[in-house]
Amino acid sequence: xxxxxxxxxxxxxxxxxxxxxxxxxxxxxxxxxxxxxxxxxxxxxxxxxxxxxxxxxxxxxxxxxxxxxxxxxxxxxxxxxxxxxxxxxxxxxxxxxxxxxxxxxxxxxxxxxx
Amino acid sequence: xxxxxxxxxxxxxxxxxxxxxxxxxxxxxxxxxxxxxxxxxxxxxxxxxxxxxxxxxxxxxxxxxxxxxxxxxxxxxxxxxxxxxxxxxxxxxxxxxxxxxxxxxxxxxxxx
Numbered sequence: 001x002x003x004x005x006x007x008x009x010x011x012x013x014x015x016x017x018x019x020x021x022x023x024x025x026x027x028x029x030x031x032x033x034x035x036x037x038x039x040x041x042x043x044x045x046x047x048x049x050x051x052x053x054x055x056x057x058x059x060x061x062x063x064x065x066x067x068x069x070x071x072x073x074x075x076x077x078x079x080x081x082x083x084x085x086x087x088x089x090x091x092x093x094x095x096x097x098x099x100x101x102x103x104x105x106x107x108x109x110x111x112x113x114x
Numbered sequence: 115x116x117x118x119x120x121x122x123x124x125x126x127x128x129x130x131x132x133x134x135x136x137x138x139x140x141x142x143x144x145x146x147x148x149x150x151x152x153x154x155x156x157x158x159x160x161x162x163x164x165x166x167x168x169x170x171x172x173x174x175x176x177x178x179x180x181x182x183x184x185x186x187x188x189x190x191x192x193x194x195x196x197x198x199x200x201x202x203x204x205x206x207x208x209x210x211x212x213x214x215x216x217x218x219x220x221x222x223x224x225x226x
Binding site: 004031040041042043044045048056090092094096102103104105106107108 | 116122148150152155156157158159160163200202204212213214215216218219221
């Protein structure tokens with residue numbers, strides 16, 4: 001009964017490869033997010049979708065492409081992986097228009113590019 | 115300079131101590147203020163939420179917001195080893211998108 005689930009939990013891959021991370025939430029939330037957490041624990045937003053529509057697209061390389069097939073799913077595809085992409089990627093969700101609820105985060109995908 | 119600044123620690127305290135965690139921010143448009151707790155190898159979880167200025171108490175936790183000084187605090191009373199985690203402040207303005215801006219987190223260790 002996990003609220004926000006991400007797969008895989010760990011991903012080790014070589015430079016230049018393409019990989020995807022999947023996220024699903026069963027909370028009925030309208031908005032989903034991808035955040036990147038670097039080695040110093042700094043969380044920075046990458047993308048946000050509301051009801052399958054992209055509403056936030058921060059300065060992220062074009063190699064990163066989010067896809068939301070429905071409001072319960074938000075996937076992240078990364079092309080031509082680079083060493084600097086190594087980080088923990090968190091998916092989160094929230095009810096739209098309700099900042100007091102904050103986000104519910106998944107447990108993260110630890111990506112290591114070698 | 116980041117929009118939200120937070121001392122990264124680590125902060126080490128004995129069990130039972132009162133812990134004070136702080137964040138400063140530069141964006142006066144921030145209206146919603148939150149504290150998240152993140153255990154090692156887990157996702158952040160919402161601990162406290164405050165709108166605008168004032169105090170909010172929940173059990174051993176008290177959140178304070180001073181918008182005039184652009185300063186927020188989280189106090190933990192009677193700290194326990196289970197409180198050992200990274201604490202992240204987060205803020206949001208009234209604009210659309212529900213985007214949260216996070217501090218860098220303070221690592222707390224409560225020792226027996």
